[in-house]
Amino acid sequence: MGKMNVNLCGIELDNPVIPASGTFGFGYEFDELYDINVLGTFSFKGTTKDPRFGNPTPRIAECTEGMINAVGLQNPGVEKVISEELPKLYKVFNKKVMANVSGFSVEDYAYTVEKLDSVDEIGWFEVNVSCPNVHGGGMSFGTQPEAAAEVTRAVRKVTKKPIIIKLSPNVTDIVSIAKACEEAGADGISLINTLLGMRIDLRTKRPVIANKMGGFSGPAIFPVAVRMVYQVAHAVNIPVVGMGGVSSAENVIEMMLAGATAVEVGAANLVNPYACRDIIADLPRVMAKYGIENLSDIIGAVK
Amino acid sequence: MKQSIFTIKENRPLTDLVWLMRMAGDTSEITAAGQFVNIQLDGLYLRRPISVFDCEDGMLSIIYKVVGKGTEKMTTLPVGTELDVLTGLGNGYDLEKVGKKPLLVGGGVGVPPLYYLAKKLIAAEKKPEIVVGFNTADEIFGVEFFEEIGCKVTVTTVDGSVGVKGFVTNALEAIDYDYICTCGPEPMLKALYRATEAKGQYSFEERMGCGFGACMGCSCKTVTGYKRICKDGPILEKEEILWEK
Structure with missing residues (x-):
């Protein structure tokens, strides 16, 4: 059997499959379904400084081969994540977890990362820069190289753990933003976050989602994700975590060929709660089919 | 699950x-x-x-x-x-909390889960009475299922073509009950909430992503904090409900 292990920013993963933030909660509820220790790791629910309810409902719209969500970073806030959610996770998960962090100001990000930094079980920070910057006119941090770099520098100051910046695809030049984060001290880049989308109900003649727009994810966006992972992975010298519509072992391998060191699975978890377990179980078969001995050998094999 | x-x-x-x-x-x-x-x-x-x-x-x-x-x-x-x-x-109705004289109130496509509930309540020796509300006569369904298991059913129609004219709340006065279990459109739940003093369990609907608690797509605010309709609900106890919309 081929080897599935990969090294992500200095930490060894048994396999490259990682449930994406926002599709796996804080993990422990999935442990009722299967042993979540089969995962490479997982990225927990986006955590902010203060508790957030998120957006009004409806928050979900269906699309061809995908969905739009406008949950709005619902989470209990960093204090409760540390005191209530993570202890429940550690009872069932014995690997390092990826802490997904969001903020609405540079200070927010630094505050939340600093609080979480003392938690031993956290292996990596995944910093979501797709949120609007309330002090910067509401533009997303992830749309401007300088703003993304500023967030990176701020969190770099408060942790020695690997920092992975999660980029938005809703930009004109993702490579310049990835490079700015690398220069500012990021240890890795993950992409793509959701594509901004919208659906309208013909019957009511109003947007399906209360927030009007939301993040489009699912198999429909996979080709966009592969393209952006390819572009970024070939422009930076730090590991890239690929995501966007990944739903099968074949998709995982395609992402890795494009340049991903590890691969996150998002929307697929919501349709099939066993998606990640099934993908991991299927990887050896697909590796054998395509003559892959070690998954780590194929990272960025497409030049 | x-x-x-x-x-x-x-x-x-x-x-x-x-x-x-x-x-x-x-x-x-x-x-x-x-x-x-x-x-x-x-x-x-x-x-x-x-x-x-x-x-x-x-x-x-x-x-x-x-x-x-x-x-x-x-x-x-x-x-x-x-x-x-x-x-x-989902959590489902808690039979233990249901009183001795339960009334099950359904509106439109909210009627079906009450049939399974009626069977469970009969088995628990808490035989319920039923009120089902529809807009018009041609929308009515399910009444015979309840009658087959021996439940008394009151039908209401908005246009008055069958049964009590008006909404399910118009049928309450004539019935002796001490507890309500209900499922139906939100305006109906709200009207019922206000029309009765009785305690009860209310089943809510929301557009869902996953249906098993992972995506937070169907969250709502309650007196006891944020709840996911799919996992912590769809049944909320009357005391927990916060009307927002």
Whole structure:
């Protein structure tokens, strides 16, 4: 059997499959379904400084081969994540977890990362820069190289753990933003976050989602994700975590060929709660089919 | 929760828009009335959450209303079709908390889960009375199912074509009850909440992503904090409800 292990920013993963933030909660509820220790790791629910309810409902719209969500970073806030959610996770998960962090100001990000930094079980920070910057006119941090770099520098100051910046695809030049984060001290880049989308109900003649727009994810966006992972992975010298519509072992391998060191699975978890377990179980078969001995050998094999 | 394959045994219309589907499979995770199942359909990305109408010895029955692409597609599925179904979703009604003289109040496509609940309550020696509300006579369905198990049913119609004219709340005065279990459109739940002093359990509906608590797509605010309709609900106790919209 081929080897599935990969090294992500200095930490060894048994396999490259990682449930994406926002599709796996804080993990422990999935442990009722299967042993979540089969995962490479997982990225927990986006955590902010203060508790957030998120957006009004409806928050979900269906699309061809995908969905739009406008949950709005619902989470209990960093204090409760540390005191209530993570202890429940550690009872069932014995690997390092990826802490997904969001903020609405540079200070927010630094505050939340600093609080979480003392938690031993956290292996990596995944910093979501797709949120609007309330002090910067509401533009997303992830749309401007300088703003993304500023967030990176701020969190770099408060942790020695690997920092992975999660980029938005809703930009004109993702490579310049990835490079700015690398220069500012990021240890890795993950992409793509959701594509901004919208659906309208013909019957009511109003947007399906209360927030009007939301993040489009699912198999429909996979080709966009592969393209952006390819572009970024070939422009930076730090590991890239690929995501966007990944739903099968074949998709995982395609992402890795494009340049991903590890691969996150998002929307697929919501349709099939066993998606990640099934993908991991299927990887050896697909590796054998395509003559892959070690998954780590194929990272960025497409030049 | 369990993911398994069910085989359609029956799929027929009860009215112009409301259909009954029976399917055979592993029903072991369906532990309470008021729970729902989430059905995968070919060519549609998200599953379709539908409440359990009845469940007995490996036979799951649902009653669904044709409201969109998914439910339209369901009407075309012939007997023998295999479906990927997540079962045992949601909290369901808590029988222990139900009083001695329960009244079950259903509106439109909110009626089906109350049938399974009525059966469970009869088994628990808390025989319920039923009120079901519809807009017009041709929308009425399900009354005979309740009558077959010996429940007294009051029908209300908005246009007065059958039974009590008006809404389900217009039927309350004539009935002796000490507890309410209900499922129906939100305006009905709200009207009922205000029309009765009785305690009760209210079943809510919301557009869902996953249906099993992972995506936070269907969250609502309650007196006791944020709840996911799919996992912490769909049943809320009357005291917990916060009306926002």
